[in-house]
Amino acid sequence: MIEISDGAAIPSRKDVGLFSAWRIAFAGAILILVYLAVSKPDPYFKILRFIPDGILVTFQVTLCSIFFSLVLGLITGLGRISRNRFINSVASIYVEVVRGIPLLVQLFYIYYALGRFVRLPDMVAAVIAMSLCYGAYMGEVFRAGIESIHKGQTEAARSLGFNTAQTMRYVIVPQAWRTILPPVGNEFIALLKDTSLVSILAVADMLRRGREFAAESFAYFETYTVIALVYLIITLMLSKLVSLLEERYSHYG
Amino acid sequence: MIKRGIFALLLCVMAVSSAWGRMVVVAQDATWPPMEFLNENKEIVGFAPEFMKAVAKEAGFELELKNVAWDGIFAGLDAGQYDAVCSSVTITEERKKAMDFTQPYYKVRQALVVPKTVDVKGLEEMKGKTLGAQIGTTGYFTIKKAKGLTAKSYDEIGLAMEDLFNGRLDGVVCDDPVAAQYALQKAEYAAKLKIASILETGDEYYGIAVKKGNKELVDLLNKGIKAVQEKGIDKTIRAKWLSQ
Numbered sequence: 001m002i003e004i005s006d007g008a009a010i011p012s013r014k015d016v017g018l019f020s021a022w023r024i025a026f027a028g029a030i031l032i033l034v035y036l037a038v039s040k041p042d043p044y045f046k047i048l049r050f051i052p053d054g055i056l057v058t059f060q061v062t063l064c065s066i067f068f069s070l071v072l073g074l075i076t077g078l079g080r081i082s083r084n085r086f087i088n089s090v091a092s093i094y095v096e097v098v099r100g101i102p103l104l105v106q107l108f109y110i111y112y113a114l115g116r117f118v119r120l121p122d123m124v125a126a127v128i129a130m131s132l133c134y135g136a137y138m139g140e141v142f143r144a145g146i147e148s149i150h151k152g153q154t155e156a157a158r159s160l161g162f163n164t165a166q167t168m169r170y171v172i173v174p175q176a177w178r179t180i181l182p183p184v185g186n187e188f189i190a191l192l193k194d195t196s197l198v199s200i201l202a203v204a205d206m207l208r209r210g211r212e213f214a215a216e217s218f219a220y221f222e223t224y225t226v227i228a229l230v231y232l233i234i235t236l237m238l239s240k241l242v243s244l245l246e247e248r249y250s251h252y253g
Numbered sequence: 254m255i256k257r258g259i260f261a262l263l264l265c266v267m268a269v270s271s272a273w274g275r276m277v278v279v280a281q282d283a284t285w286p287p288m289e290f291l292n293e294n295k296e297i298v299g300f301a302p303e304f305m306k307a308v309a310k311e312a313g314f315e316l317e318l319k320n321v322a323w324d325g326i327f328a329g330l331d332a333g334q335y336d337a338v339c340s341s342v343t344i345t346e347e348r349k350k351a352m353d354f355t356q357p358y359y360k361v362r363q364a365l366v367v368p369k370t371v372d373v374k375g376l377e378e379m380k381g382k383t384l385g386a387q388i389g390t391t392g393y394f395t396i397k398k399a400k401g402l403t404a405k406s407y408d409e410i411g412l413a414m415e416d417l418f419n420g421r422l423d424g425v426v427c428d429d430p431v432a433a434q435y436a437l438q439k440a441e442y443a444a445k446l447k448i449a450s451i452l453e454t455g456d457e458y459y460g461i462a463v464k465k466g467n468k469e470l471v472d473l474l475n476k477g478i479k480a481v482q483e484k485g486i487d488k489t490i491r492a493k494w495l496s497q
Binding site: 112115116119121122200202204208211212214215216218220 | 324325327328331347348351385388389393394405406407408412413415416419420421
């Protein structure tokens with residue numbers, strides 16, 4: 001089991017305490033939001049009507065970044081355990097460099113600093129920065145997951161005549177997947193929350209829409225209350241999704 | 254002996270407090286050249302800080318300038334983190350509902366900045382284009398209200414100008430002194446950008462914003478502004494920072 005704590009907690013059915021906490025938080029957030037929207041439509045309902053296109057952008061950035069960071073993470077993870085010196089050091093340097101630079105700085109760098117040379121559209125720059133950053137994190141999770149499989153498994157596979165790629169494909173990765181899934185799920189959730197940083201690139205995500213509303217109406221308390229609740233609801237839904245996935249794959253092997 | 258000590262202490266306290274006088278903390282978002290910005294020594298300089306110092310001197314209060322990010326600057330005012338905001342704040346009806354203003358101290362208009370290669374005269378010719386402005390400014394409200402164009406909000410006007418410079422935006426709208434600073438004064442930008450037009454959105458007046466209901470401070474500031482304007486000090490400061 002790999003412990004990573006930057007995401008929201010993913011409840012499992014066995015963990016009764018946390019599971020009911022999930023239900024209370026989820027139902028509570030929705031109830032508060034509905035209550036506010038109905039009892040005080042101005043400004044709460046107005047805010048809810050102002051941000052949906054921002055929520056869509058948040059989802060787009062999240063899904064694209066999850067996809068690319070998974071691909072990048074798998075490549076990096078395999079590179080980190082590769083016996084090829086060159087591949088290994090490229091993967092290791094990538095991980096060290098990216099993990100050593102704050103995501104906010106990476107976003108600024110890719111959009112504004114490199115903007116002098118390559119004119120990336122804001123969404124593309126956002127997805128590239130998020131994927132590069134989380135690719136490195138996920139690479140480490142993949143590496144740890146693969147390394148957690150006992151060496152005997154590889155030896156057995158090899159003695160049965162599997163080559164290195166086949167051993168990975170049919171023996172190691174299917175087993176490692178189960179160990180990897182919870183921390184990867186945590187990374188997904190952390191990634192979703194970190195997409196709020198892309199608003200700095202003038203990407204019209206949920207947070208920027210909220211800030212625009214607050215800047216014009218001066219309803220700071222109301223606006224950020226709604227933004228926080230909507231983020232919480234989305235994050236809780238995602239954590240539920242990950243826990244369902246986990247349950248499904250726990251029957252594997 | 255103890256009595257005398259206490260008396261001396263009391264005298265000291267009185268002397269200090271009268272010397273300090275009234276302290277007014279003023280927030281400025283120092284990203285708005287030439288009105289208020291940071292110099293190499295990280296001091297807030299420009300028209301507004303110098304104007305504010307003159308006002309403080311005339312009205313007789315101690316001044317502390319605080320550099321605060323624009324987005325949320327009015328939330329901080331409302332929360333009492335500082336006493337006033339003197340940061341190129343246009344007096345608008347909407348803002349008047351949320352805060353009180355002093356008398357106007359400066360007049361501006363909105364200007365449209367575009368690349369030199371583009372030939373446009375106003376916003377109506379920018380249909381289908383993407384325009385940028387700083388979040389929560391009258392420039393952003395202007396492009397948001399305009400029909401048929403995409404409005405993007407930036408945290409700072411400098412970032413919007415950089416995106417215009419890099420070709421990601423078709424135009425930027427902001428107060429005319431700031432537009433002039435970027436499109437005419439900064440060599441790198443001036444080579445590529447120009448002011449297309451001064452928009453027909455009417456005159457705007459900067460005022461110093463204070464928390465709703467703080468009439469005492471409004472009166473104090475107005476006293477200072479009046480003296481500064483009557484003595485013509487603002488003209489000297491204006492000549493120093495604005496070459497229009």
